[in-house]
Amino acid sequence: MEEVERVESFKFLGVHISADLTWSTNISHQSLLTSCCTLCFNCCTVEDKRKLQVRAAERAIGTSLTPHTDICTGRLQQEASIIIKEPSHPGHSLSHLPSGQDVQWSRGKGTKSNTCSAHSLLSYLFSAHSLHATRETDRGHGRVREPEHKRTADIHAVLRELTASVAEQKVRITFLENENQDQAANLERQKTETDQLKLQSKEQAAKLETEINQLQLQSEEQARKLDTEIDQLKLQSEEQVAKLESQKAEIDQLKHELQARQVAFSASLVEHGGGTYTGPFNTETTLIFKRVVTNIGNAYNPYTGIFTAPVRGVYNFELTLHGHGDNSYPTAARLFMNKELIFTAWEHQTTLSPSASNGGSLLLDAQDQVYVRLWAGARIFDDYNHHTTFRGHLLFSM
Incomplete structure (x- = not known):
């Protein structure tokens, strides 16, 4: 007895039936409106259903199409009813589950029993078509036909495998x-x-x-x-x-x-050295007493010979002159306050050493000036003995 050839897919009545019961081949070869596509719509994958392009077909014909799920469910239920009512139908045994309970067909859409029956019916169709194609092939080649009970046993074996596979998938689904x-x-x-x-x-x-x-x-x-x-x-x-x-x-x-x-000063005409005459001059000349002995308060200026009152008060001034006797030149000088003549010291001798002196107390305001001027045409003398002097001091402030 020759072996039965097992194929991955075959074409039966214009429908491509594959061993894994997928609908991809028919999607790429059949029109959207063929009965085989709607009948086995539940076998399509998501990708297959996307390829159908139902919206494009509706736009092309200008009307709405009945959903393929409804058509497929109705036809499967109609076919299953015929199989259940006809005991002589080869697929009548598919109406019983492995536990012996009858399949409950429901008109509801998308129910669990409906889905299981659809898969059972498709499995039967696949097996039946496969056997039919095998018988036709055997007839063409003169092969011996297999016994009917063997074919039935093959169908039951396939169903058991599918049942075990479904149970395994349920377990996996439950686990997931x-x-x-x-x-x-x-x-x-x-x-x-x-x-x-x-x-x-x-x-x-x-x-x-x-x-x-x-x-x-x-x-x-x-x-x-x-x-x-x-x-x-x-x-x-x-x-x-x-x-x-x-x-x-x-x-x-x-x-x-x-x-x-604390204002007081005392100074002589010549600072140092031998005897020196001062004068005579054609005009009165301010005398500068260069040798400063005392200058408390620095009111006397040894470079100008002028005393400047720092504060208002009463001051006392004294003037002493020394000279040599001469018929032509007297020994004479005058004391001034702010260009005002105050006192005069005068002596004129023809022989020996004449001297003259004068002094007094003056009320000065601050910054008033007091100084001594040599008489015009007069002459005085001074040397290291410091005979000619000018001195003054503050008696009291006011």
């Missing part, structure tokens, strides 16, 4: 559902934890922001307080500086007044 539920619960728990962390983070951020604002306010208050204290210290410092300046001015004034009250 449980795993998905666990993952969903885990994700929900993680989401809850994440929300809690976000809430805690927001609370901490708000707390930190509040603390930062408080610190900023405290810092600003401290800065304002420090600025106020600094301004006060600056003001106090300025007041103290002004007070010190005032005190310094008062001290300087007191020193000046003290120094002004």
Whole structure:
């Protein structure tokens, strides 16, 4: 007995039937409106259904099409009813599940029993068509036909394999559902934890922001307080500086007044060396007493011979002159205050050494000047003995 040839797919009545019962081949070869496509629509994959392009067909014919799921379900139920009612039909045994319970056909769309019956019916059609094609092939080649009970046994074996495969798929689906539920619960728990962390983070951020604002306010208050204290210290410092300046001015004034009250000078005409005559001159000439013995208060200027009163008060001045006897030149000089003649010292001898002196007390205002001028045509003498002198001092201030 020859072996039956097993093929991956064959064409029966214009329909491509594959061993894995997929509809991809028919999708690429058949029109959208063929009965075989709608009859076995449930065998199509998602990709196959996408290739059908139902919307494009509706636009092409200008009317709406009945959903393929409804057509397929109706035809499967109609065919299954015929098989169940006809005991002599080769597929009548498909109406019984392996447990011995009858299949409950329902008019509802998409139910579990409907789907199982559809797969059973398609399995039967595939097996029947395959056997028919095999018989036809055997007839053409003169092969011996297989016994009917063997073909029935093959169908039952295929059905058992399909049942085991479905059971295995159910177990896997249940496992995947449980795993998905666990993952969903885990994700929900993680989401809850994440929300809690976000809430805690927001609370901490708000707390930190509040603390930062408080610190900023405290810092600003401290800065304002420090600025106020600094301004006060600056003001106090300025007041103290002004007070010190005032005190310094008062001290300087007191020193000046003290120094002004201590005014005294004494000077001679010649600083050093042998005897020297001064004069005669055609006009009166201010005498400069170069040798300064005392100059308390520095009121006398040894470079100009002028005394300047530092304060208002009463001053005493004395003038002493020395000369040699001569018929032509007297020994004479005059004391001036601010260009005003005050006293005159005069002596004229023809022999020996004449001398003359004069002095008095003067009321001077501050910056008044007192000086001595040589009489025009007169002559005086001085040497290392310092005979010719000019002196003065403050008696009291006013």
